[in-house]
Amino acid sequence: MSSQVRLRLLPRARCMFDEPLQVKVAGLRSRQVVTLRARATDEKGVMFSSMATYKADGSGEVDLQRDPSLSGTYTGVQPMGLLWSMRPDTLHKMFTKTCSLNPQVVKFSVHEEEGGMLADAEDGPGCLTRLEKGCVQAPKML
Template sequence: MAPSIRLSPATCSLFDEPLAIAVQGLGPRQQVTLRTSLRDETGELFQASAHYQAGDDGELDLARCPALPGGSFSGLEPMGLLWALQPQKPFWRLVKRDVQSPFLLQLEVFEGHGERPGRLLAQAQHERAFLRDGVRRVPVREGRIRATLFLPPGEDTFPGIIDIHGLGGGLFEPRASLLANHGFATLALAYYQFEDLPQEPKELHLEYFEEAVNYMLQHPQVKGPGVGLLGFSKGGEVSLALAAFLKNIMAVA
């Protein structure tokens, strides 16, 4: 039997979902190198690799077989080939802007542990998506608010979260989309350098963020009596200020 890669889920998984990786059809205790590759939306390449040795039965399950020294990581790391992805361009960050399209992950199995890849034994592709089937992405342009609302499938009411990103500008949607996959009505809120919003965050007015809170509380699919705030970097500072001065803020993270 020729070597092949076995993935679970097989063809597509959510970006924050565990991906089980195994290789079957190898020789007993055969040494191989596994490599993952991914290109971001600008075309920049990210890669990770690890050295492994198959079992006596020719099976290699990353949940049971530790990576050997010499690759991007070592030890028992079932998801190591994903979290260890590094850019070929120094200091480049993996950023997702269009959550409606998945990242395409390439997996390859090479013979041996050499510095250069040996003979290609098997390969597979897998999509890492940001939206579960049925999750709705709703652009919001209400009053001054510039945002995107992500709603879980169904017509029920859901706990509400406002996601406030840090400095960098624009509208950052990945985290909000992933939260909606898990049952939260999540508003990804821009506050500068997006459409007609200010280009620089010289002054931040809490009234703008209060307007977003009120929008969520009045939405028919947001479960009251309050909402949670999720802030990163500058967004964390804004979230703490909102919790100090506004009612109906139930949690801050």
């Protein structure tokens, strides 16, 4: 991995699965072409993945909220594209998630055109606490 390349997940690496996630890459060469990948395993052990090819701007940065995917499991400007475009690696109909209280870990990585990994990050569980408001009691993930 290149120590100069940074993959940032905002607002933080550990957030709710339905919370908008900003994916940014910095430290690339000007106009460098890279592939971003996301991988997650469902409760049945089936691996799901997505990928998208991007061209860094003149400052060597990629921002999924601004930059279009040139190819992959989706194209165009899609800030959450790496999540919604995940496909099973084997024949399987859908992502299995029976308990929303169990955290879902998604691994993100940035690769050179030749395939070598430049950086990686993991979006995983935050912390779980109990929310009590009046008569309502429910788990709350932070």
